[in-house]
Amino acid sequence: MSPAPTSATGQDPAVRLSDVHKSFGTNKVLDGVSFDVPRGSVTTIIGRSGSGKSTALRCIDRFERIDRGEITVCGHRVHEPSLDLRALRLDVGIVFQSYNLFPHLTVEENIILAPTAVKKMPKAEARELARRVLAQVGLEEKLHAYPEQLSGGQQQRGAIARSLAMQPKVMLFDEVTSALDPELTGEVLKVIEQLAADGMTMVLVTHEMAFARGIADQVVFMHRGKVHEIGPAAILSSPATQELAQFVGTGL
Amino acid sequence: MGGSLNLNHLLFLLQGAGWTVVLSVLALVGGGILGFAVALCRVSASRAVRLVSGGYVQLIQGTPLLVIMFLTYFGLPAIGFRISPLAAAGASLTIYVGAYLGEIWRGAIQSVPRPQWEAAEGLALSRTQRMTRVILPQAVRIATPPTVGFFVQIIKNTSLASVVGFVELARSGQIINNSLFEPFLIYSIIAVIYFVLCYPLSRLSRRLERRAGQGRGQTLAPA
Ligand SMILES: Nc1ncnc2c1ncn2[C@@H]1O[C@H](COP(=O)(O)OP(=O)(O)O)[C@@H](O)[C@H]1O
Numbered sequence: 245m246s247p248a249p250t251s252a253t254g255q256d257p258a259v260r261l262s263d264v265h266k267s268f269g270t271n272k273v274l275d276g277v278s279f280d281v282p283r284g285s286v287t288t289i290i291g292r293s294g295s296g297k298s299t300a301l302r303c304i305d306r307f308e309r310i311d312r313g314e315i316t317v318c319g320h321r322v323h324e325p326s327l328d329l330r331a332l333r334l335d336v337g338i339v340f341q342s343y344n345l346f347p348h349l350t351v352e353e354n355i356i357l358a359p360t361a362v363k364k365m366p367k368a369e370a371r372e373l374a375r376r377v378l379a380q381v382g383l384e385e386k387l388h389a390y391p392e393q394l395s396g397g398q399q400q401r402g403a404i405a406r407s408l409a410m411q412p413k414v415m416l417f418d419e420v421t422s423a424l425d426p427e428l429t430g431e432v433l434k435v436i437e438q439l440a441a442d443g444m445t446m447v448l449v450t451h452e453m454a455f456a457r458g459i460a461d462q463v464v465f466m467h468r469g470k471v472h473e474i475g476p477a478a479i480l481s482s483p484a485t486q487e488l489a490q491f492v493g494t495g496l
Numbered sequence: 497m498g499g500s501l502n503l504n505h506l507l508f509l510l511q512g513a514g515w516t517v518v519l520s521v522l523a524l525v526g527g528g529i530l531g532f533a534v535a536l537c538r539v540s541a542s543r544a545v546r547l548v549s550g551g552y553v554q555l556i557q558g559t560p561l562l563v564i565m566f567l568t569y570f571g572l573p574a575i576g577f578r579i580s581p582l583a584a585a586g587a588s589l590t591i592y593v594g595a596y597l598g599e600i601w602r603g604a605i606q607s608v609p610r611p612q613w614e615a616a617e618g619l620a621l622s623r624t625q626r627m628t629r630v631i632l633p634q635a636v637r638i639a640t641p642p643t644v645g646f647f648v649q650i651i652k653n654t655s656l657a658s659v660v661g662f663v664e665l666a667r668s669g670q671i672i673n674n675s676l677f678e679p680f681l682i683y684s685i686i687a688v689i690y691f692v693l694c695y696p697l698s699r700l701s702r703r704l705e706r707r708a709g710q711g712r713g714q715t716l717a718p719a
C-alpha cells in the first residue's frame with residue numbers, strides 16, 4: 245500500500261508545485277516551476293508556444309515524471325515513486341487539446357465506462373449520472389450519438405462531461421479550444437465558466453486571453469520553462485515584466 | 497494408368513480442397529490465438545517480454561514456411577517425437593501465422609492514437625481495462641482488413657503442406673495428374689478451386705478497407 249493522502253485541511257492547496265524541474269533529453273522544459281492552486285480556485289497558465297505549459301499540466305497528472313522538485317495534488321505526493329497512480333487519477337480529471345472521446349463508443353458509453361469499470365457503479369446509476377453531466381455541458385440530446393457525429397465543440401464538451409462523471413476534485417484543461425473553429429470556442433468556454441462558478445478547482449492552459457482574464461483567480465505566465473510572472477488576473481492589465489507586456493500585446 | 501477425368505477424380509480434388517480449408521482454419525485459429533498473445537507481448541510493459549516476442553517474430557519472418565514444415569515433420573521425429581502430417585502442417589502454420597498476425601496486430605494496437613491511450617489513463621482505467629475497453633476495440637477495426645487479406649495468403653500457403661505428405665488440394669491434383677497425365681487441365685481446375693476459395697475473401701478485405709477508410713462509428717467486433 246502506498247501512503248494514504250494526508251487529510252485535507254482547508255488550508256492545503258489543491259495543487260502545489262515546488263521547484264519542479266523537467267528535461268526532455270538536453271531540452272530543459274521546466275526550470276524550477278512553483279505555484280499553488282487553492283481549493284475552489286481557477287488558475288490559468290499562459291505563455292508562448294514551447295514555454296512548458298502543457299508539460300507543467302501533464303506533470304500534475306503524472307503523464308510526465310519530474311526530475312527534481314515536488315508536486316502535491318489533493319494530498320497525493322505525485323513526485324514519489326510510491327504514488328498510487330489510480331488514486332491520483334480518481335481525484336484529477338484532464339481534458340486535452342485533441343478530441344479524444346473513444347470513437348467506438350457512444351457519448352453515453354464514453355461517460356459510463358470509467359464509473360462502471362473503475363468505481364463499479366451500477367449501470368443504471370451510471371446512466372443517470374451520464375444524463376446529469378451531459379445536461380451540465382448542454383449535450384443531453386447527444387446521449388446516443390457517436391463522436392464522429394458531433395462537432396468539435398460538442399466533442400470537447402462530451403470529453404468534459406466524461407471527466408466530470410468521475411467527480412474529480414481538480415480539473416486540468418490543456419488548450420481545449422485551440423483546435424476549434426472560433427464560433428465553436430464560446431460554447432466550450434461557457435461550460436468551463438459554469439464549472440468555475442460551481443466552485444470546481446481548475447488549472448487551465450489557454451491562449452484565449454479575454455477568457456483567461458475573466459475566469460482566473462490566478463494567472464501564471466510561463467516563459468522559457470520558468471514562472472516569469474504570477475498573480476491575479478489584473479497582472480494582464482499591468483504587466484510587471486517586459487515579456488508579459490509583449491505577450492499580452494501580441495496575444496490580444 | 498491413363499484414362500480420362502471422371503467424377504471420382506473430381507470428388508478426390510474436392511476432398512483435397514476440403515483439407516485445404518481444414519488446414520486454413522487450423523492456421524487461422526491456432527495462429528490467431530498465438531498471434532494475439534504475441535501482439536500483447538510486443539506492447540507489454542516488460543522489456544524482457546517485448547524482446548523475447550520480438551525475437552520470435554524476427555526468427556519466424558526470416559524462415560521460409562517450407563523449412564518450418566520440414567523441421568516439424570522430419571526434424572521432430574529425428575529427436576524422438578513422432579508427428580502426423582496433419583499435426584506437422586497445422587503446427588507449422590500456427591507458428592508461422594502467429595508471427596505474422598502478431599506483427600499485424602501489434603501495428604494495429606500501436607496505431608491507435610496516443611491521446612486515446614492517455615485519455616483512458618486519465619480516467620483511472622487499469623492497464624487491462626484500457627486494453628480491452630478502449631484500445632483493442634479500435635485496433636480490431638484497424639486490423640480487420642489486413643487480417644482478412646493475410647488469410648488469403650494462408651490459404652495459398654497451405655499448399656506447402658504437400659511436402660510433408662499431406663494430401664490437400666495441390667497434392668491431390670498432383671496425384672491425379674500422375675495417373676491421367678493431363679497437367680494443363682488438372683492444374684487449371686486446381687487454380688480455379690483456389691480462386692473460388694480466395695476471391696470472396698479478397699473482395700471482403702477490399703470492402704473492409706474502404707469502410708475502415710470512411711471510419712464508421714461502430715465496432716466490427718467488440719473485444
Ligand atoms: N514528450 C516530449 N518529448 C520531448 N520533448 C517534449 C515532449 N513534450 C514536450 N517537449 C518539448 O518541451 C517543450 C515545451 O513543450 P510544451 O510543454 O508542450 O510547451 P507549451 O505547451 O507551452 O507549448 C517544447 O520544446 C517541446 O518540444
Ligand SMILES: [Mg+2]
Nearest residue numbers: 297298299419
Ligand atoms: Mg501546449
